[in-house]
Amino acid sequence: xxxxxxxxxxxxxxxxxxxxxxxxxxxxxxxxxxxxxxxxxxxxxxxxxxxxxxxxxxxxxxxxxxxxxxxxxxxxxxxxxxxxxxxxxxxxxxxxxxxxxxxxxxxxxxxxxxxxxxxxxxxxxxxxxx
Amino acid sequence: xxxxxxxxxxxxxxxxxxxxxxxxxxxxxxxxxxxxxxxxxxxxxxxxxxxxxxxxxxxxxxxxxxxxxxxxxxxxxxxxxxxxxxxxxxxxxxxxxxxxxxxxxxxxxxxxxxxxxxxxxxxxxxxxxxxxxxxxxxxxxxxxxxxxxxxxxxxxxxxxxxxxxxxxxxxxxxxxxxxxxxxxxxxxxxxxxxxxxxxxxxxxxxxxxxxxxxxxxxxxxxxxxxxxxxxxxxxxxxxxxxxxxxxxxxxxxxxxxxxxxxxxxxxxxxxxxxxxxxxxxxxxxxxxxxxxxxxxxxxx
Numbered sequence: 073x074x075x076x077x078x079x080x081x082x083x084x085x086x087x088x089x090x091x092x093x094x095x096x097x098x099x100x101x102x103x104x105x106x107x108x109x110x111x112x113x114x115x116x117x118x119x120x121x122x123x124x125x126x127x128x129x130x131x132x133x134x135x136x137x138x139x140x141x142x143x144x145x146x147x148x149x150x151x152x153x154x155x156x157x158x159x160x161x162x163x164x165x166x167x168x169x170x171x172x173x174x175x176x177x178x179x180x181x182x183x184x185x186x187x188x189x190x191x192x193x194x195x196x197x198x199x200x201x202x
Numbered sequence: 203x204x205x206x207x208x209x210x211x212x213x214x215x216x217x218x219x220x221x222x223x224x225x226x227x228x229x230x231x232x233x234x235x236x237x238x239x240x241x242x243x244x245x246x247x248x249x250x251x252x253x254x255x256x257x258x259x260x261x262x263x264x265x266x267x268x269x270x271x272x273x274x275x276x277x278x279x280x281x282x283x284x285x286x287x288x289x290x291x292x293x294x295x296x297x298x299x300x301x302x303x304x305x306x307x308x309x310x311x312x313x314x315x316x317x318x319x320x321x322x323x324x325x326x327x328x329x330x331x332x333x334x335x336x337x338x339x340x341x342x343x344x345x346x347x348x349x350x351x352x353x354x355x356x357x358x359x360x361x362x363x364x365x366x367x368x369x370x371x372x373x374x375x376x377x378x379x380x381x382x383x384x385x386x387x388x389x390x391x392x393x394x395x396x397x398x399x400x401x402x403x404x405x406x407x408x409x410x411x412x413x414x415x416x417x418x419x420x421x422x423x424x425x426x427x428x429x430x431x432x433x434x435x436x437x438x439x440x441x442x443x444x445x446x447x448x449x450x451x452x453x454x455x456x457x458x459x460x461x462x463x464x465x466x467x468x469x470x471x472x473x474x475x476x477x478x479x480x481x482x483x484x485x486x487x488x489x490x491x492x493x494x495x496x497x498x499x500x501x502x
């Protein structure tokens with residue numbers, strides 16, 4: 073088991089802010105083809121990711137990770153891949169699915185649930201690969 | 203002119219379903235003009251206050267200058283911290299200036315629009331048509347609309363030599379909101395995206411400061427064993443962290459305010475032609491209150 077430090081939490085928070093930025097950019101890049109409801113969904117998700125980044129700084133410090141299932145490196149790798157996918161994928165549903173999986177992962181981390189974190193990392197990977 | 207008057211009429215007639223008094227007026231056309239005019243003169247200006255409040259509070263939020271000023275400066279501070287390489291490259295600096303410009307363009311559009319809406323709703327009309335010109339120019343400058351489109355926008359929104367009744371003004375508000383809503387929504391999305399990028403940069407700054415300034419200073423303090431030095435480093439690091447937290451809180455407040463404005467405006471645009479004017483005004487009040495909360499959350 074390892075523990076999330078203050079520096080780790082800051083680093084994770086930055087990745088979540090980056091995800092919000094990428095989601096906002098996706099929205100702008102696809103503005104004309106998105107419906108009003110789709111834009112609203114993306115804005116709401118962009119906001120949730122930003123809130124997650126704040127929660128990670130506040131609540132993730134000290135959370136224990138089961139390194140065998142989901143180490144900090146695995147979490148960082150999964151969020152990096154999610155960020156890359158949001159920047160390259162065109163499909164709205166897939167992008168929204170990735171964002172939702174990111175939100176679930178942040179919730180598991182801030183809840184301090186090692187099993188939940190491992191499961192959410194897996195789901196995020198699935199959302200990226202879908 | 204007739205189209206505009208029809209739109210204004212629709213707004214008023216939309217109220218008939220909820221207002222038996224006005225329906226009675228409809229059945230007696232000769233009397234209706236006099237009675238309706240009296241109603242408008244006595245109640246109109248006060249009724250539009252929620253829209254004026256919504257616009258004036260949006261104007262305060264959109265005028266927040268902190269993020270646009272600070273965004274390009276972060277790179278200079280990173281260099282001061284000792285950061286080198288691609289993170290502070292000339293390319294990065296140029297990108298940051300572009301983002302700052304995009305932010306200002308979006309803020310200019312939203313401010314110009316909020317001002318126009320506020321002037322129209324508050325019956326402060328002497329500069330209104332000029333304000334529409336300024337708004338259209340800002341839309342073209344920020345590439346939110348083509349010059350060919352803004353001509354039509356102006357035709358719909360400008361007051362010109364219309365009859366300055368409250369009914370006519372309500373019709374104009376409806377036109378203003380529905381005509382400009384697509385551009386407003388795009389400006390809102392652009393602004394939110396740039397503010398997200400700014401928040402990422404603040405994280406960068408905090409991480410670099412912790413590693414290169416505070417981290418190294420702590421190691422030096424341990425090595426030199428100078429009395430008071432570790433405490434000095436801790437205080438400086440805490441002050442710096444608080445400074446960045448304050449900047450982040452302001453950026454988040456701007457973001458929250460712009461989101462509330464965008465959402466409120468979308469709802470106004472969706473409902474103004476269909477819901478009763480009373481409901482529209484209640485909605486405007488709700489979002490004006492949200493914006494007021496945001497204004498109060500800015501660190502002064």
